[in-house]
Amino acid sequence: MTDILDERVPGSSSDDESSTQAQVSEEIRRIAAAHQRSGATENEARLDYPPYRSSILRHPTKDPHRVDPEGIELWAPVFGERDIDPLEADLTVQHGGEPIGERMVVTGRVLDGDGRPVRRQLVEIWQANAGGRYLHERDQHPAALDPNFTGVGRCLTDDEGAYAFTTIKPGPYPWKNHRNAWRPAHIHFSLFGTDFTQRMVTQMYFPGDPLFALDPIYQSIVDPRARERLVATYDHDVTQPEWCTGYRWDIVLTGSHRTLMQAETPS
């Protein structure tokens, strides 16, 4: 896994704590209204989205320069199926004790645009703990670390394209996009594909989060249908008695209903 944090973090020079949530929300509202008036279909996150203050620093300003991937990027195996231990899909058993928080299972299928399962794909996740804290040196906000929770896991999809993780529901956390900015709870997902050039990264959210309307990262996807495809559904059939709650989230890689992925950012 590479980046633990996708957003600008405390201390970033692009932070704009002089803005209030009301100002940022008004910017979000104006952009959404203009989009609605345009009647355009827009299924990508906007790269340059002013309410997300650092977005201007996070995308290319010039057209991409296409180069062929090197041979090693196309054929070198980066992991073998035998390298993945099934226990790595359980983020609650990586230490000596139980992590704090709501134990949950998140499961779903990785599908192509025609609904066919995408098998044997490496799915990686990383997330904050129940208190909204990442185990990462750049996250120093005053929420407790959990000695029994690292927040990373991985698995391979099965014959049906299904993945499943047991984890702890992450908490929302503050970031310094503007004053009193909080991210909705989310889990980062990476789908590796078959080589380095295919990796896709996105975020999964939880239904009904009151922070959705306030979050400029979530709102940088201006099409509400595309946004909603990033939100898992609560599934009582995934919930297990006396054990955990359950969420379901399918990932569609291609086609008009594909799951939105984060654009590549310049190195």
Ligand SMILES: [Fe+2]
């Ligand atoms: Fe995050």
